[in-house]
Amino acid sequence: MLKKPIDVSVPLHALLEQRWSGRAYDKARTVAHEDLLALLEAARWSPSCYGEQPWRLLIWDRVKDPQAWQLAFDCLAEGNKMWAQDAPMLMLACASLLFSHNQQPNRWAEYDTGAASMSMSMQATALGLMVHQMGGFDALAIQDRFAIPAEYRCLAMLTVGYQLDADRIPDALRERELTPRSRKPLETLFFSGQWGQGVDLL
Ligand SMILES: Cc1cc2nc3c(=O)[nH]c(=O)nc-3n(C[C@H](O)[C@H](O)[C@H](O)COP(=O)(O)O)c2cc1C
Numbered sequence: 001m002l003k004k005p006i007d008v009s010v011p012l013h014a015l016l017e018q019r020w021s022g023r024a025y026d027k028a029r030t031v032a033h034e035d036l037l038a039l040l041e042a043a044r045w046s047p048s049c050y051g052e053q054p055w056r057l058l059i060w061d062r063v064k065d066p067q068a069w070q071l072a073f074d075c076l077a078e079g080n081k082m083w084a085q086d087a088p089m090l091m092l093a094c095a096s097l098l099f100s101h102n103q104q105p106n107r108w109a110e111y112d113t114g115a116a117s118m119s120m121s122m123q124a125t126a127l128g129l130m131v132h133q134m135g136g137f138d139a140l141a142i143q144d145r146f147a148i149p150a151e152y153r154c155l156a157m158l159t160v161g162y163q164l165d166a167d168r169i170p171d172a173l174r175e176r177e178l179t180p181r182s183r184k185p186l187e188t189l190f191f192s193g194q195w196g197q198g199v200d201l202l
Helices: 014-018 033-044 064-073 076-083 108-124 141-146 171-178
Strands: 055-061 091-096 128-133 153-159
Touching: 014 108, 033 055, 033 108, 055 108, 064 091, 064 141, 076 128, 091 108, 108 128, 108 141, 108 153, 141 153
Parallel strands: none
Antiparallel strands: 055 091, 091 153, 128 153
16 A cells, blocks of 8 residues: 555554555455455454444445446445445445344444444555545435345445555546645543543653
């Protein structure tokens, strides 16, 4: 993956530094089945409240099932379609909203599903793959189109594939792909002892 330097106060694990949400996918490179399984195992071994494992992923492979891939792709927001068209694989992350042991609402289901998506993203980075999560899609349409039961909430679609080499990134994406990553300052996000008191950076 194209390496984007990030501004950190101390060094991070290489996987955390290297992961980023690129948009320029190499259409010609598909995801090997073994690598897909590694992504799914990474998600599967995420932590969850009560060990519920509320995440469910629906996966579409453009080569194996182009019709289904297209049906899923059509649910993306226009701005995402513009770049996601070259991704060989699409996924939908859904959360089961009820605990299986008592059928009561699981208010951590979305938290846990996001964590599983992040585990998968880290494994992808380790394999040289790129995952890009998207909130921009028609959740009602995809739920209906793929007959996803009402007790599951469709949270995010994800693209998976290999990034294009930097010198092959199309002009329409080049500026966005090369823009440095940025974050809010540490002390505005993380508090120590009391709300609003930024952590000590020294
Ligand atoms: C839940 C979620 C929804 C997102 N939705 C979109 C989206 O619809 N389109 C898009 O281009 N990026 C989307 N992103 C990617 C973010 O814009 C990206 O993660 C953020 O800008 C930080 O960049 P980085 O992942 O490269 O560090 C989404 C990310 C998350 C976690």
